[in-house]
Amino acid sequence: MKSAIFYHAGCPICVDAESQFVTALDPKQYSVKVVHxxxxxxxxxxxxxxxxxxxxxxxxxxxxxxxNFGAAIADLA
Amino acid sequence: MKSAIFYHAGCPICVDAESQFVTALDPKQYSVKVVHxxxxxxxxxxxxxxxxxxxxxxxxxxxxxxxNFGAAIADLA
Structure with a gap:
């Protein structure tokens, strides 16, 4: 099983990417972790x-x- | 079957994204087309x-x- 970590910050662009991308990954190949x-x-x-x-x-x-671009990581610290 | 189209221009960043992303999509959910x-x-x-x-x-x-970012589409015309 390969690992994939989805980092987001709850922004609308993040939510779109999560719903379209994270759910699109092959569950037989990837173990996906979501981090807010x-x-x-x-x-x-x-x-x-x-x-x-x-x-x-x-x-x-x-x-x-x-x-895409939701927020810079420097703005989340 | 949902559709996904991967657009690229043969750049190294494109190739990385293709090998890690396009192959990661669930083949049971997505029909993937690749366009150079x-x-x-x-x-x-x-x-x-x-x-x-x-x-x-x-x-x-x-x-x-x-x-990520490989090339602007305006530079491919």
Missing amino acids: LAEEKDQLEAAKSAGVQSVPALVVEGQPFHI | LAEEKDQLEAAKSAGVQSVPALVVEGQPFHI
């Missing part, structure tokens, strides 16, 4: 370490993919 | 109409998601 960075601030460092610069973002097997 | 806009210029108008502003981008059920 505005509520789980202890996860900010992990997100930054993975290269996440803005939300919404999906980290697939350690590689960050920024999906 | 630098080679299939007749598809540029369709991409623009769907709201694609840069590549790589994935249009899921008509909604555009820009994944």
Whole structure:
């Protein structure tokens, strides 16, 4: 099982990306974790370490993919 | 079956997104079409109409998601 972490901050663009993207991933291939960075601030460092610069973002097997633009991660600290 | 169209231009960022994203979509839910806009210029108008502003981008059920940034669509015309 590959890992995918979806980082978001509850913004409308994040919600759109979650509903269209996270549910689109193949459940046979991916174990998906969803992290709300505005509520789980202890996860900010992990997100930054993975290269996440803005939300919404999906980290697939350690590689960050920024999906559209909701908010800069610097604004969530 | 829902439709997803992945627009790219052969750039390294596009290739990364394709290998990690397009293959991650649930094949039971999505029929995925891949369009190379630098080679299939007749598809540029369709991409623009769907709201694609840069590549790589994935249009899921008509909604555009820009994944990281490879090239602006204006530079592919």
